[in-house]
Each structure stands twice: as C-alpha cells, then as structure tokens.
Amino acid sequence: MTGTERGPRERMVFSAAQLIRRDGVGATGMRDVAAHAGAPRGSLQHYFPGGKEQLVNEAVAWAGRYAGKRIARFMAGMSEPTPSGLFAAMVRQWTDEYETAGFLSGCPVAAATVDCVSSAPSTREAAAAAFATWRKPLAEALTGMGVPAERAGSLATLMISSLEGAIIMARAEGDVRPLTTVARELGPLLDAARES
Amino acid sequence: MTGTERGPRERMVFSAAQLIRRDGVGATGMRDVAAHAGAPRGSLQHYFPGGKEQLVNEAVAWAGRYAGKRIARFMAGMSEPTPSGLFAAMVRQWTDEYETAGFLSGCPVAAATVDCVSSAPSTREAAAAAFATWRKPLAEALTGMGVPAERAGSLATLMISSLEGAIIMARAEGDVRPLTTVARELGPLLDAARES
DNA sequence: ACCGCGTTATGACAGCCGTCATAGTAGCGG
DNA sequence: CCGCTACTATGACGGCTGTCATAACGCGGT
Numbered sequence: 077m078t079g080t081e082r083g084p085r086e087r088m089v090f091s092a093a094q095l096i097r098r099d100g101v102g103a104t105g106m107r108d109v110a111a112h113a114g115a116p117r118g119s120l121q122h123y124f125p126g127g128k129e130q131l132v133n134e135a136v137a138w139a140g141r142y143a144g145k146r147i148a149r150f151m152a153g154m155s156e157p158t159p160s161g162l163f164a165a166m167v168r169q170w171t172d173e174y175e176t177a178g179f180l181s182g183c184p185v186a187a188a189t190v191d192c193v194s195s196a197p198s199t200r201e202a203a204a205a206a207f208a209t210w211r212k213p214l215a216e217a218l219t220g221m222g223v224p225a226e227r228a229g230s231l232a233t234l235m236i237s238s239l240e241g242a243i244i245m246a247r248a249e250g251d252v253r254p255l256t257t258v259a260r261e262l263g264p265l266l267d268a269a270r271e272s
Numbered sequence: 273m274t275g276t277e278r279g280p281r282e283r284m285v286f287s288a289a290q291l292i293r294r295d296g297v298g299a300t301g302m303r304d305v306a307a308h309a310g311a312p313r314g315s316l317q318h319y320f321p322g323g324k325e326q327l328v329n330e331a332v333a334w335a336g337r338y339a340g341k342r343i344a345r346f347m348a349g350m351s352e353p354t355p356s357g358l359f360a361a362m363v364r365q366w367t368d369e370y371e372t373a374g375f376l377s378g379c380p381v382a383a384a385t386v387d388c389v390s391s392a393p394s395t396r397e398a399a400a401a402a403f404a405t406w407r408k409p410l411a412e413a414l415t416g417m418g419v420p421a422e423r424a425g426s427l428a429t430l431m432i433s434s435l436e437g438a439i440i441m442a443r444a445e446g447d448v449r450p451l452t453t454v455a456r457e458l459g460p461l462l463d464a465a466r467e468s
Numbered sequence: 469a470c471c472g473c474g475t476t477a478t479g480a481c482a483g484c485c486g487t488c489a490t491a492g493t494a495g496c497g498g
Numbered sequence: 499c500c501g502c503t504a505c506t507a508t509g510a511c512g513g514c515t516g517t518c519a520t521a522a523c524g525c526g527g528t
Binding site: 116123 | 506
Binding site: 098099100101102179182186190191193204207237238240248254257258 | 294297299375376381383387389390400402403426429433437440441444449450457461
C-alpha cells in the first residue's frame with residue numbers, strides 16, 4: 077500500500093479505496109475522500125464528473141490492478157516458487173497488516189461488491205473486472221509452476237475465494253486464525269496440482 | 273428463507289437480514305425495514321430500543337442460527353453423507369437462489385462485517401458469534417463423518433471461507449461459476465480428510 | 469367505568485449525504 | 499494586456515438518515 081506522491085486525482089482514488097475497504101461504500105463520503113487525500117473538495121467534481129459511482133469504480137479498478145501486480149512481486153520474492161508458497165505469501169500480507177495495524181480494513185473489491193452489486197451495475201462490472209485482473213496473473217503463475225492450464229483457472233478462483241472469505245471471518249473474529257487455517261489446509265492441495 | 277408468519281418483532285429482524293444482505297447495512301434504512309416487514313414504524317423503537325445497531329446485530333444472529341440449522345437439514349437430506357456432499361449442498365443453496373432469483377443478495381453476516389467491523393464493536397461480536405454458531409454444527413457434522421476432531425474445525429473454517437468468498441465473486445461476475453468451481457475443487461480434499 | 473400497559477401513530481429534529489451552480493484563481497500562449 | 503483553459507473554492511439545495519417526543523389506541527383486568 078505505497079502512497080507514492082502522484083497527482084491529486086490518483087491520490088483521491090487511492091484514498092477512496094482506503095476508506096471503502098475500512099468503512100464500506102455507503103459510509104464513505106466524498107468529503108471524507110477529499111480530506112483524506114489532502115485534496116480540495118472542488119476537485120472531486122472536476123476529476124470525477126460521474127460522481128461517487130465513478131470514484132468507487134476507479135478505486136475498485138485500482139485495487140484489482142494492485143492485487144494483480146502483487147502476484148509478480150510475491151513470485152519474485154520466492155527462491156523456489158510453489159503454489160502453496162504463493163498462497164502463503166498472499167495470506168501473509170493480510171496477517172501482517174492485521175497484526176501490526178489491527179483488523180480495521182478488508183478488501184475494497186469485496187466491500188464494493190457487497191454494497192453496490194444490486195444497486196449500481198457499473199460497479200458490479202468494475203468489481204468483476206477487478207477480480208479478473210487479479211485472477212489472470214495468478215492463474216498464469218500457477219501454470220508457470222507446473223499446474224495444468226485447465227486446472228490453474230479453477231485453483232486461482234479457489235485461492236481468491238478462500239482468501240476473501242478468510243479476510244471477512246478474520247475481521248469478524250478479530251483473529252488471524254481463519255487466514256492461517258486456510259493457508260495451511262489449502263497448501264497441499266495446491267502443490268499436488270502440479271504435474272511434475 | 274421461510275418467512276413463517278410470526279410476530280412483528282421477528283418479522284422485522286427477518287426483513288432486516290433480507291435487506292442487509294441485498295443492499296448492505298449502510299443503505300438499509302429503518303423505515304425500509306418496517307415497510308418491508310409490513311410493521312408499523314413506531315414499533316421499531318419499541319422492540320429495538322438499542323436502535324439500528326441492535327436491529328443489525330439481531331439480524332446477524334438470526335442469520336447465524338439459520339445457517340447452523342441448515343447443516344442438520346443438509347445432513348438429513350443425504351442418504352450417504354460425505355464431506356464433499358455436504359459442501360456441495362451448502363453451495364447448491366446459493367446457486368439455486370442465483371439461478372432462480374438473480375444475483376441480488378449475498379450473506380448478511382458478510383455484509384455486516386464489511387460495513388460495521390471498524391465502526392460498531394457490538395456488531396463485530398455479533399458477526400463473530402454468527403460465524404461460530406455456523407461453524408460449530410458444521411465441524412460436528414464433519415467429525416460424525418469420520419473426520420478427526422482436530423481437523424474438523426479447520427476444514428469447517430475453510431469451507432465457510434471459500435463459500436463466502438465464492439458468493440462475493442459470483443455476485444460480482446453475475447455467474448455461479450466461482451461457486452461450482454469451489455465445490456468441485458474442494459470436494460476431494462474434504463473427503464480425503466476422513467479416516468476410514 | 470376506569471386504570472394500566474403493550475403497542476402504534478405521527479411529526480419534528482439535527483445532521484449528513486451527493487450534487488449542482490457560481491465564482492474565483494493560477495498559469496500560459498498570444 | 500487579453501483570453502483561454504485547468505483547476506479550486508464555497509455555499510446552497512433537496513433528500514434521506516436515525517432518533518426522539520408526544521399522543522393516541524386497543525384491550526384485558528377489576
């Protein structure tokens with residue numbers, strides 16, 4: 077979650093994602109986003125003429141790109157990459173945050189999905205696209221580690237689903253145990269999918 | 273989701289759960305709940321002096337009890353119960369709803385978690401309790417099918433996490449595929465956990 | 469008849485929301 | 499200096515929110 081100093085527009089998108097993943101879409105106000113980004117309120121309607129919906133959609137898209145890029149970073153950080161190791165790294169990112177910063181925030185894509193799917197079609201599409209840009213590099217990483225192509229997509233879906241659900245349970249319980257449990261139980265299954 | 277005709281209080285809790293799982297907590301108003309339940313608006317402050325927070329918490333608790341009871345029903349509906357069959361039944365409940373009624377609604381416990389964890393401590397506790405009353409009978413069902421006790425709890429967490437995550441992905445994509453994928457990929461792992 | 473109590477009815481309140489309208493500033497090419 | 503464009507500033511608007519105050523209703527008990 078590097079907050080590199082870009083233009084005010086990008087900062088607002090980033091701040092929106094931060095606030096959405098903590099408070100949900102409904103409880104995140106436009107004024108809050110501008111304040112959190114240190115940006116003038118008047119810039120909101122200038123950069124996002126589509127209103128809150130556009131801002132939320134861009135925040136969701138940003139989160140999807142971020143998650144996708146992390147996959148490559150996790151792969152690069154492992155000397156001998158394995159599917160279970162990759163999933164453990166994905167999970168560890170969340171346990172690290174929760175142990176250092178508390179269980180304040182979840183996944184912005186999940187938050188937007190829960191809050192907007194049945195009211196804002198464009199946000200639903202943005203969420204679907206975000207999951208796609210997350211799953212694609214994940215599935216490619218799996219195939220690169222020897223997982224058959226027709227299986228990689230399914231396992232990527234399983235990994236993301238389990239992670240998202242474990243994030244929710246961990247926040248509810250105020251404990252990282254669901255996250256570590258999911259990583260431990262799923263590890264062998266993922267590694268066994270490789271054809272060696 | 274049987275709407276048995278009980279008293280107005282129970283109807284309001286039920287309606288709250290329905291609206292929350294569709295629109296999220298923030299977008300669900302008290303007036304909406306009363307209208308949806310066909311209950312007088314004045315009854316809200318009478319039955320729920322704790323305000324919206326109490327209503328949300330009771331809706332979450334109701335959902336937890338409902339999910340827990342469903343486990344026994346799924347078990348009773350299978351001639352030869354297996355862990356994979358139980359999970360498939362849990363998933364099928366959602367695919368059936370989505371294919372007949374559309375992807376309008378998700379899990380109310382997940383919605384409350386996403387929307388309230390970082391703002392309402394009591395709702396966080398209610399969500400944790402709901403997950404507990406869901407996981408407990410699930411773990412017991414697993415042990416009853418031959419899964420070692422120390423493993424059953426972990427697998428129950430894995431099953432709920434995967435299901436919750438798959439629900440979110442399915443709603444985002446407008447497709448039941450994440451749900452069916454998770455059931456298919458997780459089935460063998462669950463059955464293999466039995467000591468026969 | 470009257471009381472008491474659980475329930476309902478209704479209107480008002482302050483507060484926040486997203487959005488819009490309008491005006492203002494800065495910078496730059498001409 | 500002008501004019502243009504990009505961006506900022508500010509206040510107002512209607513609408514909705516959760517909550518409260520107040521009063522009325524229905525009805526069994528005595």
